Amino acid sequence: MEELIAYCGIDCFICPAYIATRKVDVTELEKIALEWTKKFGKEITPESIACDGCTSGSERVSGYCLACEYASAASGAASLTCAHCDEYACEKLEACPAFEAKGREALDKDPRGALDR
DSSP states (O other), X not given: OOOOBOTTSOBGGGOXXXXXXXXXXXXXXXXXXXXXXXXXXXXXOHHHHOXXXXXXXXXXXXXXXXXXXHHHHHHHTTOSSGGGSTTOSOHHHHTOHHIIIIIHHHHHTOTXXXXXX
16 A cells, blocks of 8 residues: 655545645635634644645645654655654654654554664
8 A cells, every 4th residue: 555654654645635635625625724723723724734745745735744843854864754764763753743643653664664663
């Protein structure tokens, strides 16, 4: 099964914003933005969540992912994901809710050649 794993371990293929972006479904992006605005208590626009995945090489990345300290650290270290970093799993990553929820599992089995753990 093909996967696109974010720096922190989120599986982009199950992310609703990624799915709606790939389908070019503006109505779904609007719905997700409204839902996330309510959930997170800050204004989120459909344009700000359009995303091709932070590790995809695309310039179209969710505003949240652009501001993500894990993505910044990993991309700055030229790592494919945090699993490829010499400091994996650092305290910063361990504090990430996405990492603890499912990210660790995804990164530990990263199909792009993460270190055997």
